[in-house]
Amino acid sequence: MLTWPFPQIPLLPDxxxxxxxxxxxxxxxxxxxxxxxxxxxxxGLYVCGVTPYDATHIGHAATYVAFDLLDRAWRDAGLxxxxxxxxxxxxxxxxxxxxxxGVDWQELAREQEALFAEDMTxxxxxxxxxxxxxxxxxxQVAAAxxxxxxxxxxxxxxxxxxxxxxxxxLGDVYADLSADPRFGTVSGLDGEEMRALFAERxxxxxxxxxxxxxxxxxxxxxxxxxxxxxxxxxxxxRPGWHxxxxxxARRGIGADFDVLGGGRDLVFPHHEMSTSHARLLDxxxxxxxxxxxxxxxxxxxxxxxxxxxxxxxxxxxxLGNLVFVSALRDxxxxxxxxxxxxxxxxxxxxxxxxxxxxxxxxxxxxAWRDAVSGHGGPAALGTVDAIRxxxxxxxxxxxxxxxxxxxxxxxxxGPSTARVTDAEQTGAADWDEGAAGVVARAVNTLLGIRx
Numbered sequence: 001m002l003t004w005p006f007p008q009i010p011l012l013p014d015x016x017x018x019x020x021x022x023x024x025x026x027x028x029x030x031x032x033x034x035x036x037x038x039x040x041x042x043x044g045l046y047v048c049g050v051t052p053y054d055a056t057h058i059g060h061a062a063t064y065v066a067f068d069l070l071d072r073a074w075r076d077a078g079l080x081x082x083x084x085x086x087x088x089x090x091x092x093x094x095x096x097x098x099x100x101x102g103v104d105w106q107e108l109a110r111e112q113e114a115l116f117a118e119d120m121t122x123x124x125x126x127x128x129x130x131x132x133x134x135x136x137x138x139x140q141v142a143a144a145x146x147x148x149x150x151x152x153x154x155x156x157x158x159x160x161x162x163x164x165x166x167x168x169x170l171g172d173v174y175a176d177l178s179a180d181p182r183f184g185t186v187s188g189l190d191g192e193e194m195r196a197l198f199a200e201r202x203x204x205x206x207x208x209x210x211x212x213x214x215x216x217x218x219x220x221x222x223x224x225x226x227x228x229x230x231x232x233x234x235x236x237x238r239p240g241w242h243x244x245x246x247x248x249a250r251r252g253i254g255a256d257f258d259v260l261g262g263g264r265d266l267v268f269p270h271h272e273m274s275t276s277h278a279r280l281l282d283x284x285x286x287x288x289x290x291x292x293x294x295x296x297x298x299x300x301x302x303x304x305x306x307x308x309x310x311x312x313x314x315x316x317x318x319l320g321n322l323v324f325v326s327a328l329r330d331x332x333x334x335x336x337x338x339x340x341x342x343x344x345x346x347x348x349x350x351x352x353x354x355x356x357x358x359x360x361x362x363x364x365x366x367a368w369r370d371a372v373s374g375h376g377g378p379a380a381l382g383t384v385d386a387i388r389x390x391x392x393x394x395x396x397x398x399x400x401x402x403x404x405x406x407x408x409x410x411x412x413x414g415p416s417t418a419r420v421t422d423a424e425q426t427g428a429a430d431w432d433e434g435a436a437g438v439v440a441r442a443v444n445t446l447l448g449i450r451x
Contacts, residue, residue, distance in 0.1 A: 001087060001113075001131050001132055001133045001136060002117075002131075003117070003127035003128060003131040004117040004118075004120050004121045004125075004127050005121055005127070006126065006127060007121075007124045007125075007126060007448070008444070009072070009075065009126075009444070009445050010441040010444055010445050011441075011445075012076060012384060012438075012441060012442055012445050012446070013381065013384065013438065015381050015382075015384050015385035015388060016385055017384075017385040017386075017388035017389045017392065018076065018077065018385075018388055019077045019078065020077070020388065020389065020392040021034040021035065021036060021038075021392065022034070022035045022036070022070060022073045022074065022077075022391060022392050022394075022395070023035065023392060023393060023394055024070070024259065024301055024303045024394055024395070025303065025348055025394055026301045026302055026303065027186065027187075027264075027267055027271075027302040027303065027304050028185055028186045028187075028188070028302045030188075032394060033301055035070065035074075035258055035259055035301055035303075036074070036079065036258050037258075037300075040079070041078075041079060041080060042079060042080045042081075042082060043074045043079045043080070043081050043082070043258050043259075044081075044082045044083075044084075044253040044254065044256075044257030044258045044259070045067065045070065045071060045074075045081065045082070045083045045084070045253075045257070045258060045259050045261065046083075046084050046085065046245070046248075046249040046252070046253060046257060046259070046260050046261070046299065047063075047064065047067045047083070047085050047128070047261045047262060048085070048086065048245055048261070048262040048266055048270065048271075049085040049086040049087045049088065049131075050087060050088070050112075050116055051087075051088040051089075051091050051093050051094055052087060052088075052089060052094065052108070052109045052110075052111075052112035052113045052116060053093050053094040053096075053097040053098070053108060053109070053112060053317075054097065054112060054317050054322075055112065055115050055116075055119075055322075055324045055325070055326050055327070056115065056116050056119040056120075056324065056325045056326065057315055057317075057322040057323055057324050057325070058308055058310070058315060058322075058323045058324075058325065058338075058342070058353050059263070059307065059308035059314075059315040059316075060263075060325075061119065061123060061325050061338070061342060062305060062306075062308050062342045062345070062347070063261075063262060063263045063305040064120060064123075064125050065123060065125060065339055065342045065343065065448070066261075066305045066342075066347035066395060066397075067259075067261045067303075067305075068124075068125045068126055068448055069343075069347070069391055069395045069397060069446075069447070069448070070259065070261070070303075070395060071083055071126050072126065072391075072445065072446055072447075072448060073388070073391040073392065073395070073446065075126075076388070076445060076446060081129075082129055082130075082252070082253050082257070083126070083128040083129050083130070084128050084129065084130035084131070084132075084248060084249055084251075084252030084253050085128040085130070085131055085248075086131075086132055086133065086134065086244060086245055086248045087109075087113060087131070087132070087133040087134070088133075088134050088241060088244060089109045089113070089133040089134050089135050090105070090109075090134050090135055090227060090238055091134070091241060092202070093317075094108065094109060095226060095227075105227065115326055118326065119325040119326055119329075122325070122329055122335035123325065123335050123338065123339050123448070124335070124336070124339060124448040124449070124450060125448070126448075128252075129252070130248070130251070130252030130253070132248045132251070132252065134238075134239060134244045137244065137247060137248055137251070138229050138231070138238075138239065140247050140251060141239040141243055141244055141247045142219070142229075142231035142232065142234055142239070144243060144246070144247050144277075144281055145173055145218045145219045145231075145234055145239070145243060146231075146232065146233050146234060147281070148173075148175065148218065148277075148280060148281065149173060149233070149234075152176075152179075153175065153176055153179045153280045154173050154174060154175050154176055154218055155173070155174060155176055155211065156170060156171035156172065156173055156174075157171050157172045157173075157174055157207065157208075157209040157210055158171050158209050159171055159172060159221055162224060163221055163222065163223050163224075164221045164222055164235065164236075165221070165222040165228070165235070165236045166236075167235045167236070168221075170221065170233075170234065170235035171209075171221065172217060172219060172220055172221050172237075173217075173218045173219040173234060174210055174211075174215040174216065174217055174218060175215055175216050175218050175243075175273070175276070175277060175280070176211060176212075176215060177212055177214055177215050177216075177276060178211070178212065179280060180276045180279055180280055182276070182279060183272070183276045184272065186267065186268070186271055186272040186275050186302055187267050187268040187271075187272045189268055191214075193268075194214055194268060194269070194272075195213055195214065197268050197269060198213070198214055198268075198269050201265070201268075201269060201270075202241070202269075203216065203269055204217070214269075216240060216242050216243075216269065216273045217240040218239070218240050218243050218277075219231065219234045219237050219238075219239060219240065219243075220237050220238050220239075220240065221235055221236065221237040222235070222236040222237050226238070241270065242269070242270055242273035242274040242277055243274070243277050245270070245274040246274045246275075246277035246278045246281060246298070247281075249274075249278065249298070249299075250278060250281065250282070250298075255278070255282045255297075255298070256297055256298070256300065257298070257299055257300070258299070258300055258301060259299060259300070259301045259302075259303055260274075260275070260298065260299030260301070260302050260303070261302075261303045261304065261305070262304060262305070263304060263305050263306075263307065264304040264305060264306055264307055264348075264350075265307060266304065267302070267304055271302060271304075274298075275298045275299065275302075278297070278298035279297060279298060282297075282298075303348075304348065305347050305348060306345075306346075306347065306348050306349045306350040306351060307350050308350075308351060308352070308353055309350065309351070309352040309353070310322070310323055310352065310353045312352075315353065323353055325338060328358070333358065333362075334362070334365065336365055336449050336450055336451075337358060337361045337362045337365045338358070338361070339448060339449060340361035340364055340365055340401070340449060341357040341358050341360070341361035343397040343398070343400075343401055343447060343449075344357065344360070344361065344397070344398060344401060345397075345398065346394075346395075346396065346397065346398055347395050347397065348394070348395075364401070364405070365449075365451075367405075367408055368404060368408055368443065368449070368451055369451050371407070371408040371411045371412070371436065371439075372436040372437070372439055372440040372451050373436070374411070374436060375433060375436070376415075376431050376432060376433040376434070376435055376436060377407070377410075377411040377431070377432065377435035377436045377439065378407060378410045378411055378431065378432070378435060379430060379431075379432045379435055380407065380432060380434075380435040380436075380438035380439045380442070381438070383403050383404065383406070383407040383439055383442065384438065384439075384442045384446075386399075386400070386403035386406075387400045387403050387404070387442055387443075387446050387447065388446065390403060391446060397447070400446070400447060401447075404439065404443060404447075407439055411435075411436075414431075415431035
């Protein structure tokens with residue numbers, strides 16, 4: 001699957017804050033942890049992608065911009081970033097929307113994939129190095145499911161009458177979560193909470209024939225009117241959502257990587273179950289991995305963005321209370337103002353979108369552009385260091401924006417004011433003719449804001 005263009009990322013001067021480990025709130029541990037291991041030169045990131053049945057809304061954009069900050073901070077520290085993501089281009093919501101609108105599901109998926117790419121390009125989000133759809137990875141997913149089935153880590157569930165095409169006896173395939181003693185360690189939820197969320201978020205705890213209500217679907221057999229693919233011992237069908245991400249992550253990054261990211265509503269069941277699948281695929285349950293690769297654990301850190309509300313409710317397609325990035329762009333809103341509006345909120349906190357978020361962001365963008373368009377400014381290295389320090393502290397974008405605001409305010413006072421104030425901040429006592437350029441490059445490189 002084609003991704004979107006890679007944005008220009010200028011190089012920045014060294015400051016004491018460069019290379020400092022980025023600490024993230026690990027959802028599983030509940031504490032701040034280093035996002036990468038000490039001494040490493042490579043950082044692996046998997047961010048769950050979209051199901052392309054509607055346009056990118058502000059909640060989606062907030063998540064992708066948040067993890068774009070992590071990608072940028074890692075690159076600025078000199079790390080090689082290996083970033084993978086997926087597109088769930090065959091799934092129930094996509095098929096339901098296509099049926100409701102009378103559009104071919106493949107056409108709808110292609111249209112929305114293209115719109116998502118346009119939105120990400122406009123917002124300056126760095127594209128993943130591995131970007132794969134569910135359909136194009138069907139052979140790998142089917143092989144993984146067959147491997148789990150062969151090793152007794154998955155099982156078949158009988159089908160209802162009329163399902164399964166020419167081989168209905170093969171049944172749907174479900175993961176046996178009892179094979180993974182570490183299941184539940186990502187979310188920390190109890191059984192009752194898990195069942196409620198599983199039912200609410202696309203699971204089927206009441207399915208007859210399952211060994212446990214929480215066992216997730218790995219392979220859905222052919223149903224009338226649904227797309228399906230031939231998969232050997234599995235029979236015709238299509239993959240489950242959680243196994244899709246587990247396979248794409250290990251294909252794009254490997255059995256072990258640094259950070260698994262997404263919105264907080266993905267903690268359970270999606271990230272809990274995809275992590276469990278990764279453990280079982282790679283033998284971390286104590287059995288040999290099907291490909292002999294050893295004891296993979298999947299992600300070391302689980303980081304999640306907060307949820308964005310609008311009109312008093314969580315922004316979601318099911319509720320229809322959406323603010324679309326593409327709609328704002330069509331109204332002539334500068335994408336950099338949209339990005340600034342998102343960065344004004346701490347990534348892991350829930351917040352509500354209001355029109356004044358955009359108004360403030362537009363004013364901030366205008367002030368920043370005005371400040372860097374002149375000749376010189378207060379010495380900039382202290383500001384660059386402040387941005388780096390803010391991002392290293394659990395991607396504290398509001399603090400980073402405040403550091404730039406402070407530089408902009410000092411620049412308005414001219415050389416006489418800046419000499420005193422900036423000397424207190426950085427030890428540099430001179431008005432610097434190149435400072436505006438340094439700040440503009442830092443804002444671009446670290447925050448993704450083109451001035």
